[in-house]
Amino acid sequence: MKFGTSGLRGLSVDLKGRASALHASAFGRYLLDSGMAGCGDVILIGQDFRDSSPEIAGNCAEALASLGFDVRDCGTVPTPALALYGLKKKAACLMVTGSHIPADRNGIKFYRPDGEIDKTDEAAITALAAEFDRAGFTFSPRGARMKDRSEECLSVFRQRNATVLPAGALAGLKVGVYQHSTVARDLMVELLEHFGATVVPFGRSDEFIPVDTEAVSEETIAKLKEAARHHRLDAIISADGDGDRPLVADETGMPLRGDLLGLIASNFLCAATVVTPVTSNSGLETAGAFSVIRTRVGSPFVISGMQDALAAGQDHVAGFEANGGVLTASEFDVNGHVLDALPTRDCFVPILSTLFLAATKRQPLSLIAASFHLPFAAADRLENFPVDTSGRLMAHLRASPASLAAFLQPIGVLDSVSDIDGLRATLTDRRIIHFRPSGNAPEMRCYAEAQSEAAAQDLLHAGLERILWWAQAN
Known part of the structure; x- marks a missing residue:
């Protein structure tokens, strides 16, 4: 344990x-x-x-x-x-x-x-x-x-979410709910119908299906794309098993990044200070009308950062993780109602605020996502990756700047590095690659950012290949 x-x-x-x-x-x-x-x-x-x-x-x-x-x-x-x-x-x-x-x-x-x-x-x-x-x-x-x-x-939770948006706020949207085995599945349908959306539930399962909203599998994306095409959906929503991490896909079935959902939710709440881990998109600092505090990965660190912000006299303090789960340390005035502080990850506020943005702008979610002009990001993990191997790899990379530079040499030239949580390397061409062992599973995670989707995916795959090469050689 x-x-x-x-x-x-x-x-x-x-x-x-x-x-x-x-x-x-x-x-x-x-x-x-x-x-x-x-x-x-x-x-x-x-x-x-x-x-x-x-x-x-x-x-x-x-x-x-x-x-x-x-x-x-x-x-x-x-x-x-x-x-x-x-x-x-x-x-x-x-x-x-x-x-x-x-x-x-x-x-x-x-x-x-x-x-x-x-x-x-x-x-x-x-x-x-x-x-x-x-x-x-x-x-x-x-x-x-x-x-x-x-x-x-x-x-109690239903009442909290039933006043987040105005009555009929989602009228005109046709939204799929990928229900699988998340405990949020029935409440999602209920709330979307409450706000006037046309709802298409699909994929309900009696067997548990693991859905990682931060690294959505190709199999899951294929299901979302088929549902979007078949039902002509404006969006698809879902969550992980316990309903604290959101999944929102656009009209094509392509999932939006969790940190984008967090950004949208923070703007919706009119947050003044946002606390988020170092793995969230590097473009956040210039994408919203709020100050950003970076932390290690994990809700305890985000909560600690929010508490520090409150102690420093700041108000309208929120936080989110790269998986999209939004936390609130302050009360917020939303739609004429007080939204009580809930300093733990929540999938509903980011989902509702993102759909509301689509309904208000009357634009496809893919176009809305592109309008934020964030660097393209990609993330994936190597499952069943021995914890001792990931520990030895990280120790090797931290041993000296030369060790990290040599490891990255086939990928690019190292410019700078952050060690807040794992190693986040910025290359001279401004691409970013981040290596981090999972904190709760035998997995090695890799995150990448670049100026195009193809470049981000190429960088991600190159990073994963380097991890596997090192593991096999050592």
Whole structure:
């Protein structure tokens, strides 16, 4: 078990055993010892549609009930819905989800009563879990029942999103909803119809399908393109497994970059300060009427950056990740209503604001996307890439400027490098290539930027090939 960029991750077969109960117990004990919660307090549990999630959620519930907590079941709901409900109830939460990773893996996201846990919390929970493990932690599941609060949880989130746009704001748009196995699938259809769009749901699956909105697979893109062509759609929307990362495709079925969705959402909110990781598009600093703060990859770092901005006296503070998930640290006045702060990734605000922009401008999404004139970006990952290999590669590249320059020599000439999170190299021709091991899976990620789509794709493929060459040679 390991904490990554967002939550605990591990093999499903392990989490279905004592590992989930062990870490839930550690979380519960941490809440009690720190005074964040007391015996008898409510804890909320949600889950995604993976086959392993119900059993893992049950293990967590029993472990927390044994510590004296009042455990409530919020069912299969989007992570931002669970987080918002927790904030309203001042209750800690656990979301059982592996997000976008394959079904043989799963995870748990933890929320304090005041929001998402940070890296200090992660370290404390990890230490307590290790302490319990050394003491011979045992767990025998008995199938305890939880009080059902799924409809109430979803209702709070539904009300939040139902006032984001004016009535009938999406009338005239024909929007596909790629439902697959995301927990956001039914609410997406409901909200689009609420705002007047013609909705075409497709691709619903009873089996879990991993959809990575930051690196959409060729297979998924082919499905989106076919649906766009067959149904003559103006746009397609979807999300990852737990509904905190958006996917928006244009009228041709081509997905828009997540950082573009974040940019559109930030403009829609009239944000004054935006916090985003170093992997988001380098053109953001000149693309919006807001100041930009760059961080490491992962929602805890974005949240920390937003908190620092608030502490410095800034308001209208928002954030987003390169996957498009939008976070808000401030209240925002939207459509004559107050949109409460929700400092965790949300897929609905970026989706609704992007569709609203298309409806307002009455232009194809592809044309709107091009009008921002951002550098073309591409991203992909090498799956099942050993963690120790990626660690050795990054150590080699960081050993000296000469090592990185030699590695990049077949690709281009190194001009400068940033080491905020992974190595982000700017070449003398202003192309950018970024190497970064995944924080929560055995994957090596590569990001590329250039002045044309073809050049960005060529640079991305060249970067992935160099990674594979080094791994085979070492």
